[in-house]
Amino acid sequence: MTSSPIRYERHDNVAVIVSDNPPVNALGAAVRQGLEAYVKQAVADETIGAIVIRCDGKTFFAGADITEFGKPMQDPPLPFLVDMIEASTKPVVAAIHGTALGGGLEVALSCHYRVAVPSAKLGVPEVKLGLLPGAGGTQRLPRVAGVRLALEMCATGNPISAKRAQEAGLVDRIVGEDSLAADAISYAREVVGRPIPRASERSVSPEPETVEAFRRENAKRFRGFDAPAANIACVEKATQVPFEEGVQFERQEFMKLMMGVQSAAQRHIFFAERQAAKIDDVPADTALRPIRKVGVIGAGTMGGGISMNFLSAGIPVTIVEMQQDALDRGTGVMRKNYEASAAKGRMKPEQVEAAMGALTPTLNLQDLADCDLVIEAVYESMDVKKEIFAKLDGICKPGAILASNTSYLDIDEIASVTKRPEDVLGMHFFSPANVMKLLEVVRGAKTAPDVLATVMSLAKKIGKVAVVAGVTYGFIGNRMLMPRQVEANKLLMEGATPEQIDRVHVAFGMPMGPFQMSDLAGVDIGWHRDPSRIENIRDALCAEGRWGQKKQAGFYDYDEKRTPSPSPRVQQIIDEFRAKSGATVREVTDQEIVERTIYPMVNEGALILEEGKAQRASDIDVVWIYGYGWSVYRGGPMFWAQNEETLPKIVAGLEKHGFTVARTLKDAAASGGRLK
Ligand code: T1G
Numbered sequence: 001m002t003s004s005p006i007r008y009e010r011h012d013n014v015a016v017i018v019s020d021n022p023p024v025n026a027l028g029a030a031v032r033q034g035l036e037a038y039v040k041q042a043v044a045d046e047t048i049g050a051i052v053i054r055c056d057g058k059t060f061f062a063g064a065d066i067t068e069f070g071k072p073m074q075d076p077p078l079p080f081l082v083d084m085i086e087a088s089t090k091p092v093v094a095a096i097h098g099t100a101l102g103g104g105l106e107v108a109l110s111c112h113y114r115v116a117v118p119s120a121k122l123g124v125p126e127v128k129l130g131l132l133p134g135a136g137g138t139q140r141l142p143r144v145a146g147v148r149l150a151l152e153m154c155a156t157g158n159p160i161s162a163k164r165a166q167e168a169g170l171v172d173r174i175v176g177e178d179s180l181a182a183d184a185i186s187y188a189r190e191v192v193g194r195p196i197p198r199a200s201e202r203s204v205s206p207e208p209e210t211v212e213a214f215r216r217e218n219a220k221r222f223r224g225f226d227a228p229a230a231n232i233a234c235v236e237k238a239t240q241v242p243f244e245e246g247v248q249f250e251r252q253e254f255m256k257l258m259m260g261v262q263s264a265a266q267r268h269i270f271f272a273e274r275q276a277a278k279i280d281d282v283p284a285d286t287a288l289r290p291i292r293k294v295g296v297i298g299a300g301t302m303g304g305g306i307s308m309n310f311l312s313a314g315i316p317v318t319i320v321e322m323q324q325d326a327l328d329r330g331t332g333v334m335r336k337n338y339e340a341s342a343a344k345g346r347m348k349p350e351q352v353e354a355a356m357g358a359l360t361p362t363l364n365l366q367d368l369a370d371c372d373l374v375i376e377a378v379y380e381s382m383d384v385k386k387e388i389f390a391k392l393d394g395i396c397k398p399g400a401i402l403a404s405n406t407s408y409l410d411i412d413e414i415a416s417v418t419k420r421p422e423d424v425l426g427m428h429f430f431s432p433a434n435v436m437k438l439l440e441v442v443r444g445a446k447t448a449p450d451v452l453a454t455v456m457s458l459a460k461k462i463g464k465v466a467v468v469a470g471v472t473y474g475f476i477g478n479r480m481l482m483p484r485q486v487e488a489n490k491l492l493m494e495g496a497t498p499e500q501i502d503r504v505h506v507a508f509g510m511p512m513g514p515f516q517m518s519d520l521a522g523v524d525i526g527w528h529r530d531p532s533r534i535e536n537i538r539d540a541l542c543a544e545g546r547w548g549q550k551k552q553a554g555f556y557d558y559d560e561k562r563t564p565s566p567s568p569r570v571q572q573i574i575d576e577f578r579a580k581s582g583a584t585v586r587e588v589t590d591q592e593i594v595e596r597t598i599y600p601m602v603n604e605g606a607l608i609l610e611e612g613k614a615q616r617a618s619d620i621d622v623v624w625i626y627g628y629g630w631s632v633y634r635g636g637p638m639f640w641a642q643n644e645e646t647l648p649k650i651v652a653g654l655e656k657h658g659f660t661v662a663r664t665l666k667d668a669a670a671s672g673g674r675l676k
Helices: 029-044 078-086 103-110 125-129 137-145 147-156 162-168 180-191 208-217 227-238 243-259 261-276 301-312 324-343 349-357 382-395 411-415 449-461 477-494 498-508 514-521 537-543 568-581 590-597 599-610 617-628 637-645 647-656 663-671
Strands: 006-011 014-019 050-055 092-096 099-101 113-116 121-123 294-297 317-320 359-362 373-376 401-404 424-429 438-443 465-470 556-558 564-566
Touching: 006 029, 014 029, 014 180, 029 050, 029 078, 050 180, 078 103, 092 103, 092 180, 099 103, 103 121, 103 137, 113 162, 113 180, 121 162, 125 147, 125 227, 125 261, 137 147, 137 162, 137 227, 137 243, 147 208, 147 227, 208 227, 227 243, 227 261, 243 261, 261 465, 261 617, 261 637, 294 301, 301 317, 301 324, 301 349, 301 424, 317 324, 324 349, 324 359, 349 359, 373 382, 382 401, 382 411, 401 449, 411 424, 424 449, 438 449, 438 617, 449 465, 465 617, 477 498, 477 514, 477 537, 477 568, 477 590, 477 599, 477 617, 498 514, 498 590, 514 556, 537 568, 564 568, 590 599, 590 647, 599 617, 599 637, 599 647, 599 663, 617 637, 637 647, 647 663
Parallel strands: 014 050, 050 092, 092 113, 099 121, 294 317, 294 373, 317 359, 373 401, 401 424, 438 465
Antiparallel strands: 006 014, 424 438, 556 564
């Protein structure tokens, strides 16, 4: 008989019900059953005047147990439990620390009072799982915290601080950071015998203009997602109908989302992100190397952005450049970025000074001697990188980790110029490096397990989502981008336009299409820089200085606000190349664009798995969500291929267009299996 995760304590006339269900006190069946039994016991006990519900471990209930979704729900269902708590004839106090999230906040909302420690956060992040609070949260929250804040919390899923919660009336008292248990009991004693305030009994005023304004302000942000609109509709319903009717509406909207493919996709990514942090053949308790000081070589866009990640996490950085003006420019950009964040209220001025104060700019590579990790972020040339790593080998202390930020190149070849290949790996950041969450950690043939584990752990510390990639040209993301770009260029020659191809990708849910992306990153990236050598459309654009947004001209024309518009000059260049090639220009359908630019990405992903260059199909999904903005409601290319598009359809499409289909993709399609 496994012991219950819930226990009952008696403190004179106060009953304290405690959950101890690591790691996050998810409201699994055993927790719900324990809560139900003990609340009933306390209510029936005449010597008890009030009840406290709290949690051991790092946090108050962090929500329903997501691992139970899709399985038969065991009694009591959470909606029943919260109604039962609220109906208690004795006051119930929620004692909150850590994060009261989702069903956890719904339990707290069904309690009659809420006390919290200063560091606590409260939220309903269900929308990030493609869901909505399904245990009365959309009906109680507006009644307790007001319509506007309820809309914001439900539709964005972002948590609020205990302070803000108290200001809104969601928390009744902020208690001592280290005395929650005792302070909650004291508070409970104070409310014994008082009339019991129940959220569901409160009224909430209709605020049609508030709801409409919120819908309008956030329309672009929620484009393509189902859940935000459903959350807004539920909160709106709370302002229009009695509580019970609102709860019925909430339940039907919840079930619609739960059965939908978007929530399945978003829950897939929730677990995939956490799974990606695990390295199958490296024990989770591998001893890590201490990283107290980081060196970054190169103060350009990437070097500066990479440095900011560590500085913002309180890790000192020594940044090296070759020329003083480049060094000054780079550190100047870093300060400007920090000050922009401060101007938006995302950082305090003293945090900006602390970050910049931990930065040591230098022209001398020798100053990296005492760094625990050095990240090279210079020009994408193997020769340049090998020269640098050979020098680092002689400069850096034993045990220092040497990493390259290369986007494509062979880490084993770079490691081969050092006497310490076991300390070498790739850390491929995505631009802008201080913003994009993805970090591809490229494992060399000789990379030591503890080096890999150290960098994976460090990634989480600096707020990145890390995925292990093998050594292959372009690793995972950029390797899958290549067939997409090849086909997109071919489609231009056959009759499609940059606008059409990009529109198909944006409609699919990508933030931008291949040509918009090229203009943003720079059409001239990888260009041979010889304007007399014009072999393709890209060469022709570069030769005319159409290098993308930075030149107000690329595949699109741009105004001073960088608003794109189709370019007659580009169409002329495309027409000239079509005429020269003798290609038959024809109408290209949107479906063909999907089959020839997105299906090949799935095919490449299958090849990457076959070659062992990614640990799991879900890792590939994580790369695309966090590195390229693939819409989380589609779950990433490998999830989409197996849940929305289906593998047989993709194999048929690939074969129709003459692609060689990856063996595992073909086998999985034929057997009804899945890409793992
Ligand atoms: N259910 C099951 N497992 C969970 C879980 C949950 N709600 N939350 C976290 N885990 C696991 C996670 O998979 C990982 O497992 C471990 O706990 C540590 O998580 C009816 C329907 C709480 C802020 O969406 O945001 O309530 O990898 O690495 O960085 O209305 O976890 O160790 O095996 O993230 O310290 C709503 C989701 C659910 C909160 C802690 N709640 N969790 O972050 O640890 S739906 C959420 C988080 C719901 C009701 C609806 C974070 C965290 P493993 P971690 P962390």
